[in-house]
Amino acid sequence: MDKEGLKKFSSQVRRDIIRMVSAVQSGHPGGSLGCTDFFVALYSNIMKHDPKNFKMDGNGEDIFFLSNGHISPVWYSTLARSGYFEVSELATFRKINTRLQGHPSVDKNLPGIRMASGSLGQGLSVGCGAAQAKKLNNDPNLIYTLHGDGELQEGQIWEAAMYAAHQKIDNIIATVDYNGRQIDGDLDDVLSLGDLRAKWEAFGWKVLEMDGHDFDSILSTMEKAKGMTGNGTPIVILMKTEMGQGVDFMMGTHKWHGSPPNADQTANALSQLEETLGDY
Secondary structure, three states, X not given: OOHHHHHHHHHHHHHHHHHHHXXXXXXXXXXXXXXXHHHHHHHHHHOOOOHHHOOOOOOOOOEEEEXXXXXXXXXXXXXXXXXXXXXXXXXXXXXXOOOOOOXXXXXXXXXXXXXXXXXXXXXXXXXXXXXXXXXXXXXXXXXXXXXXXXXXXXXHHHHHHHHHHHXXXXXXXXXXXXXXXXXXXXXHHHHOOOOHHHHHHHOOOEEEEEEOOOHHHHHHHHHHHHHHOOOOOXXXXXXXXXXXXXXXXXXXXXXXXXXXXXXXXXXXXXXXXXXXXXXX
């Protein structure tokens, strides 16, 4: 997909996020909006995957794990609009008996989802296991994971980081949504991560950085990361984003991490986002 197509895709996904969260007055719009461009690029241009023939084992294709599962709206929208399930199902988000739970779940067999997430800190461990399974199966494809920066305050992340370096798991590309904000405030006020690049490097990872709202940066950095796989070292990308990206009153604050917009705010947000692929 060219850059113009990616921008149109992103605008529609952002509309989906606002409408999904607003409809049930529940969910997490801030991080979802911030990670939209990453998800769109990942599923459109970066990963090798087969939406029409989803398999839980992921053999023969790349696998993505969302560790910070609260940003499920952006994932559901991207999956639906990539062909994993009908776009109309987005209207069931967080409703009774829906497959689109507030946090991703595997119990209802939603195509595209291979692990339940929401309890923060677990995704990198799962990703490492899946990456090792691919090596045992002689599968040359890659594992991708996404983590919130606040999630890096969880100790399990660093246990997995040590394990990956020690085991030379070099078929995994982890990305950190580095927006500097979490549910209770700015990251530096809650629990500073310090020099995050130096930390990952000290744990034995190759570290790249990218602008999560610039498709040139996303695509070139991800391709660079793919080219670095297979060399005995795991790879992490620190992705700078803005929570609430695309909606002016949601940007520059942590307050929309887990707060839905009211009717007037929803109308305001949607007025800033072009409908490009048709609302569900």
